[in-house]
Amino acid sequence: MKLAEPSHQKIESFFQEYLDDKSFRLPQSYFYIGKFSLVFTAVLGVHGITLGRQIFILPSLVSHTENRKLKLPESLVVHEVTHVLQYQQEGVLRFAYKYLKSYLSNLTTKKKWDSNARRQAYLAIPYEIEARRTAAEFVKWSDKFTQG
Secondary structure (H helix, E strand, O other), rough: OOOOOOOOHHHHHHHHHHHOOOOOOOOOOOOEEHHHHHHHHHOOOOOOOEEEEEEEEOOOOOOOOOOOEEEOOOHHHHHHHHHHHHHHHHHHHHHHHHHHHHHHHHHHHOOOOOOHHHHHHHHOOHHHHHHHHHHHHHHHHHHHHHHH
């Protein structure tokens, strides 16, 4: 599925402001929430994973609007769209290489391979740090509009 137009516009507006680039256009991304997404995200222990422009979301995070339309957590969408932009900037192979290299390097410094060490290695990946920071900025940005 694609983002609904109002969500697409909201997230695009955020990135235009965040990146200080009024010409920025949000790349079309495709969200998957089916059985494959459930297995894929559950096995990796993540809420979402992005491969190029394909974004797989843990189905239990999806809710419904009053109109029975699917609703994704916006901050998670921004986090994953940040990865889409990273893929776009780096290229698929370079992004994947640098991401995995960083993860393995982080894991090696832990000198353990248990779930806690793997989680800490994942959280220390620069691409993940940037995506979490961007999502946090989106939440602040979005809160300004709901409070005002």
